[in-house]
Amino acid sequence: MSGAPARWSWLDLRLVPAAATVWAGTLLAPLVGVPVLAAAVPAAVGTALLVARRRRSAGSVVLLVVLAALAVTAASAAVREAARAASPLAGAAEGRRTVELVLELDGDPAAVRGAGPPRVVVEATAAVLEDGATRTRLDDAVVLFGPADEWRGLLPGQVVRVRAAVSPASADEGLVARLSARAPPVLLGEPSRVQRAAGGLREGLRDTAVRVLGPQAGGLLPGLAVGDTTAMDPVLVEDFRRAGLAHLTAVSGANVAIVLAGVLAPLRRRAVDRRVQALVALAALAGFVVLARPSASVVRAAAMGAVTLLALATGRSRAAVPALGGAVVVLLLADPRLARDAGFALSVAATAAIVLLAPGWSRRLRGRGWPQLPADAVAVAAAAGLATAPLVAGLSGLVSPVSLPVNLLAAPAVAPATVLGLLAALAVPVLPPLGEALVWAAGWPVRWLVAVAQGAAALPDAATGWPAGVRGAVLLTVLLVAAGWLLWRFPRARAPAVAALVGAVVLGWPLRQAARGWPPEDTVVVACDVGQGDALVLPTAPGEGLLVDAGPDVGPVDRCLDRLGIDTLPLVLLTHLDADHAGGLAGALSGRAVGVVATGTLSPAEDRVARLDDAVRRAGAQRAVLVPGDRRTVGSATVEVLAPPPETATAAQPANDLSLVVRVTQRGVRVLLTGDLSGAAEARIVARGVDLRADVLKVPHHGSADADRGFFAATGARVALVSVGAGNSYGHPAPRVLSWLAQDGVRVHRTDTDGDVAVAGDAAAWGVAVRGPGEGGSAAGGAGATAEPAVPLRGPSGTSVPRATMPGWLQHPPRRPPACAPWWGRRSCCAPAPSRPCGPRCSSATPTPSCTSWPRRGSRSASSPTCWPPRCSARTGWWW
Incomplete structure (x- = not known):
């Protein structure tokens, strides 16, 4: 970028090192402690000054950006950790005391699974701590667990007083303490009008959709439109997960793009000033975030959309990669908990893959004669699927081989269902008949999505087991990168690879199902x-x-x-x-x-x-x-x-x-x-x-x-x-x-x-x-x-x-001394019940050996002798 003033291009990567540094620093900060973080700030600043004195180059600029990001991240983390350690609530947590707290809820209570009565978990901010006669003002992030019947239905922004047992939270959680409610919440006021309105819109859409479309499609529509999955059939949730469609019910960049496109399209047709376009779109974006709730993926997508709208208002060209990098930096510094949020990581990975890989893949497909719409759909689905597959595998222990074709089948129905669902949510409180008509119309694409998910989940091996955790994610990443490099390095191997994949699906899958031998006979x-x-x-x-x-x-x-x-x-x-x-x-x-x-x-x-x-x-x-x-x-x-x-x-x-x-x-x-x-x-x-x-x-x-x-x-x-x-x-x-x-x-x-x-x-x-x-x-x-x-x-x-x-x-019956019965169907030699030691001998003349020496010394299995417990009991094979 020299000569004329540089303009952002599609591959402007200047903010990527800063975003990576902030993300890595946020992950490592809880592990190193405040003294190390405090020392890292002057070290990064001093190194930056030394680098700045040298001749400017592309490498030195990148290094300066990285050092600046490191200094800011370390400084904010040090301040945050010091404040967390000094909080009176942290002291109460160490003593595991029960205290009175005033909380402001940050989100909707979410159901948690487990034995016993239904419970919910909700993120909140502790505003006041009442410990005996002491009353202390706070601003501490906490998470609270409580009975579902007492907490369900509360809205974000609600202020409540609660008596709760306080326990410590680990530093990497980004919380000051964990709370367990010991009494029902006492409401100290109503939530804001905006939150009440958003809650009413969500509830109206949910109730209308279930009444008009039935439990399955009706529960899915609010999830597609505003991320409200509370009414979703749990079996359908599992089908979406196994089919690789779970991302559709997590509001993300696709929903934000649909909202912005729907708002900007009529304004552009009327040639409205771009600054007015940006302001109107920004207001719509803020309203959508409140309606859909600020989850990690929504916040990331909204921040990226806001950066893009700023570029629109200022006349700068809109580049996706700088917008994504800037969004990641700002959000992680504002809320470090996002660094460990799976939804945030999946959203960033999918967006990065779509903006970096999908355009080139689409051009190649169009160059081979594909129409533009199918080429774009395949490229976007493949890029997002491959980028998020390692994360999904590490998080869930599953790999979905059917994810790509299933997402292609589902793609045409997502936008109509989302748009009609949003319009229905706005129309139901004002014109209920119109809202019901919009819900009915949205039912057609929603039912298609239900059918696709159920059909894919019913396929054999629709989701294959995979090692979970970091090990599984790294392993799948290595395999995908190696396969991609081989196909790129050796073009002649592409056709045989495709043929082998098709053969494995067409022939290998049915043969595997037939050869499994499960369940056993009788x-x-x-x-x-x-x-x-x-x-x-x-x-x-x-x-x-x-x-x-x-x-x-x-x-x-x-x-x-x-x-x-x-x-x-x-x-x-x-x-x-x-x-x-x-x-x-x-x-x-x-x-x-x-x-x-x-x-x-x-x-x-x-x-x-x-x-x-x-x-x-x-x-x-x-x-x-x-x-x-x-x-x-x-x-x-x-x-x-x-x-x-x-x-x-x-x-x-x-x-x-x-x-x-x-x-x-x-x-x-x-x-x-x-x-x-x-x-x-x-x-x-x-x-x-x-x-x-x-x-x-x-x-x-x-x-x-x-x-x-x-x-x-x-x-x-x-x-x-x-x-x-x-x-x-x-x-x-x-x-x-x-x-x-x-x-x-x-x-x-x-x-x-x-x-x-x-x-x-x-x-x-x-x-x-x-x-x-x-x-x-x-x-x-x-x-x-x-x-x-x-x-x-x-x-x-x-x-x-x-x-x-x-x-x-070892498939053939080995030679071993005779006992009460042949080894493959060994039966008890004793009385039917109760089971007790047989004594020195069974009913046959030959006692059951406690350990045999078969096979002969020197054979390949001699190091694994065959052992039988010294009691007569059912045995169905070798006990190693």
Whole structure:
């Protein structure tokens, strides 16, 4: 840029180093402490002075910009951290005291998932601290958790007084403290007129859309138009996530661009002065931010739009990259919490890719004969998808291979739905009939989006597991960069690469689905990998099954039922109504024929029955309450209810202790399902003399240490299933429980390490197969590809008995000393129950060895001897 005054071009990158420096400095500031930050300021300034004295060059200018950004970032971070440490609220948090606070809400209360009653979280600013007789004015950022019934419906800007327990927040959260409400909020005034008006517009659009379009399309329209997803069907939310369309319900740059284009188009046609255009558009932009709520992506897009409007008003050419860089710098300095916000990072990455990559890709496509509209659509979708794929993979542990074509199919419907939704939101309070007509018109593109998302989510491997966290994001970035470089460096490889990709989709996908071998033949029960929760399925007929609990989220249980081919649920049992057992019920019921949803006798204080009844009614099912002695037959399964007795269901009893306990028998294999019983409740059941004998035990309460060993012994189970989430913070399963089970000769299978676990076979020969941890609910890091399917082997009675996956070189039955039964279908040699040590010998003449020395010394597997616990119990394969 020399000679004439330089004008910004499309690739003006002068603010990119500054934005990167501010972002990196903001991320690192909480880790280094105030002294280091304070020392960094004079060091950066001194270095900048030395550089400025030398001859000017492009490199020195860039370095000066970086040093200036570093000095400003370090100075603001040092001031902020010092103020945070000196805050009286931080002292109260260190002592974990309960205090009175006056808060100004910064956003809408948002629902949080978890066990127990519904709760919400809301960001706020603490204005006053009342600790005893001391009253202190504050300006501290906090986050508050409270009961949903007390906080739902409050608006941003609302000032409330609340009594709350204060706990420390980590420095990287950008908060002074975390609050947990200990009393309902006391309103100290109404929110501003602007916020009341925005809240009324959002509520009016939401209610009208649901009434006119129904729950699915009606819940989606407010999300597309103003980012209000409170009415969205949770199953549809999961479908959008798996299809790679979740960004449509997060208001971002696309929505801002649509608003500005709609405002500026008529002004330009009338040749209105550009300064008037900018002022009108700026007012519309401010109103849209208030209506859509200032989330990270909205704020980023609005800041970039404001910079662009400033360029319009001053007559400067409008360049996207400088606008984006300036927006990032200003926003991060104003609100450092955005540096760790996933939505902000995704928004910036997508915008940068669209403005840097999409124009060139579009030109290349047009040069090959593509029409402009399809070329632009493909280029924008591909650029945004590739740029955000590593972030999405790291955040969710999923990669969506169908994201690009699905976004292309959805793109034509997004703008009409957004525009009509915004017009409807403005029209409903003024002219309700016009608002309803606009909502009806918006329903057509919205229904198309629903159909696209549902169809894509139903495809096999629509979302493939991937390692989560930084490792997964870096790995996918390296792979994408390497593949892009190879295709750019070797043009002749492009055609074979496209052919290989098409072949993998057309041939590899169907072959993979056919070769998975899941579920195993003659499946008795499957413990689904749904994370920290329970969901067990007992297939009872082709396409039909019995479901016991539904896990914490709608997605994992829905996918597990799909993998098993279950589209009819004659009976659904909910052991109790905690979120980790009933939170995913909507995902299980949606799109399936449902007969009866049953629970045990619930406590009279149970306040979640109304929501359960509503979900059952929407599914077209019936509600039932089962008591001990009840028996039900569902296909090939017989259900016996063992607990709880109705007389124990008092208001004082915890929900866990009132868990429905049932024994289900299929083809002679007995499965005991126990909910979340505590040790005391287990002991009471044993004391009542309840017959608990079973072959398979679902370990109560995810293997909690609060357990009764006598209960385990009374079952006489040979296999135990633990439904538990990977890396859970509860310490489940407890080492003590695992030790008890091992001492009783019980083989333990866990969903956090094994993924879906299936018990298959019949009374003559049955065994256990595992699917392997994948993109189910528990994988914190995601195991990625689907595990090898269980290999069906022939047992003594000729039935198919699956065994766990083993290396290919160990597929043939090894030579080992004879025992009570062949190794592939090993059965107990002892009495049916209770399970206890067999003594020195089993019923056969040959005792079960504790460890064999097969294979011969020197062979490739000699370092991995085959071991059997010294008890007679069910064994279905090698134990390594």
